[in-house]
Amino acid sequence: MDFTLTDEQQLLRDTAVALFAKECPAALVRAHIADPSAADPLTTRLREFVALAEGSLADLCLFLEPHGAAAAPGPFFPTVALFAPLLMAIEHELVPRVLDGELSGTVALAGADGEWRPNAEPVKTFVPEADRVDLVAVVDAGPSGPSVRVAAGGDARVRSVHTEDFSRRLFEVDASAAGGHTFPIAAGALDAVLERATVALAADMVGTARHLFDMTLEYAKERYQFGVPIGSFQAIQHKLADMSLEVERARGAVQYAAMTIDADDAERHRAVHVAKAAAGRAAVRAAKDGIQIHGGIGFTWEHDLHLFLRRAFGSEHWMGSTDWHHDRLADLLI
């Protein structure tokens, strides 16, 4: 295994870091709580990067890590990680316009149990950004296998599912009355789309975990108590060492999973579950220990930390929690 980044990959990552630092400050995430249109300039700026959906997953993950570090809101993630790959899988005529960034979209799949497995239920749950996208791809399961129907966003009935994560808006979608042509999709092709999206989400989570860790490390160096930085205390040092280990191994797991998918390697099915579970453990740990090390200030609304705590927990519970992925992984191992 060779984890060396190419010059192009290095450039892509640097571009993403600079872009999100400039276009997606914490103030934008905050403003987006009351007014989702606050994310519109960011969404416009990200249009040119929807084309990453047709490149390697490793590249997309490099781009999405800073995306998660900024807790970036808006339809970019569902479009690039779910909608575009699904449309490519069914060779939909709108693919070029989606990849050009002209049309945004989301995917409605999970049923009432919230699990991302094909089902015949008319109402889909945990659909991201369903009220602010141009198109909704609804995945159904029928007697002859799964199928995809692409409906206009305005034609679906949507109801907000309020979660504690303000940065990712989720919806219940009833598209049974909306039109749209139905395309059959092979179960394996649908699985591949979902595996890709799961790793993309894990990359976003590694970014969130990394940001929580970075904020906490900086705070431990500058916060003085008893006349010394709290980061000089071994109790704090060991917590930070363990946090950074979790973040680093999750990052490795995500990059590895992306490589296996890009290479169509047989290990990819296990690697996807490993990536999401490792990212979940890293994000949750960074969030919990991050708040704890910040002490009282981390408990305030004013401090930005809770925006990322929310993103971390939101991502952990979306598209399969760590426990859920461990259960699927066990099915492949035992």
Next chain:
Amino acid sequence: MRLSFGPETEAFRDELVAFLDEHTPPEARSAFDYEGKDDPDREIVPEWARRWQATLFDHGWMIPAYPPELGGRNATPVETLVYLEEMARRRIPRSLHFPGYAIVSPTLLEFGDEAQKKLVPAAVRGDTIWCIGMSEPNAGSDLAGLSTRAVVDGDHFVVNGQKVWTSYAMIAQKSMVYVRTDPEAPKHKGISLLIVDMDSPGIDVRPLRHITGAAEFAEVFFTDVLVPRENLVGGLNDGWRLTQGSLAHERGGLWVEGVCRLEQTVQSLVDLARRRGLEHDQGVRRQLAAMYELASSLRALGYKGFAGFAQGSSAPEHSYMKLATSEATKACFELGTRLQGAYGVVSDRDRGEENGRWVHGFFVNFANTIAGGSSEIQRNIIAQRVLGLPRG
């Protein structure tokens, strides 16, 4: 980023595998298998192991990055990684005594004079067995606090003191011993390194049984031991920086064996769970999956660190890997005992699982979370050297 290395590297792998298939003695293939209770009289370096190490040396497979005269073939960093991978995957030891090839050879090559460098080939080939005198009863994690004294007297040093946890001291012909030569200087600045013949008068080796009952290391007592002045390695009072000696060529791949062992232990746990009829128990399944996740992500982290190492970074991942693989492997063995209920501590051959392998392994694996920098020291290193936190 890609899943495999280039075709030249894979050709190197093929050549190694062909060599191993042809030459590996059966004892080497089962050297790590647990057979049951530790036998205190077991031979530490049996004849087959001496011959195997010499064979590896003679074919340039002992330390591939070294030149042929030192048992290598001038291998590149990537080739060295491949070598470590294949050996670990097959659980084949290249040697049953690490100090000579892994610590003495790089230290003497870097810091030794011409006469001392001549000791290197025999150390790597295993013809000379070495031990390293570092830890003392009052200098463990705080190694720089060591107090074994060496006083210059004419052409000799006179050494007095005690070392402990000295692996292979019972069978070693030579040792590298860290001694205090200036008790007035700050503790890091009064240490020197000496080569000491183990048959010197005044050396008393007492085997030390460890937690499982086996005796693999010893206490070594020095009473007025005379060491020729030319046996000083490096400068007088400049010994501390020599304690960092290890195979620089292999530093980027030190994690491989730990990860392979962890992965193999996880697989054994899955087999154990099946034998115990626990394969449908959701709690057990989740714990096994979590262990697999840990092992798999650590392998990825190891390769990621190697990519940095190969490009010249200092590979901070090593401390992460040492900490994580040792803790995880110990936790796996503990889980193995828990899967057996009341039989978790049984070591009878005719009852329980694998002659008590799991509880024994749990005990033995404390060695890995303590030796070579304990887990707590690893966290200190990560915090201070990798994360840049201030010393307390």
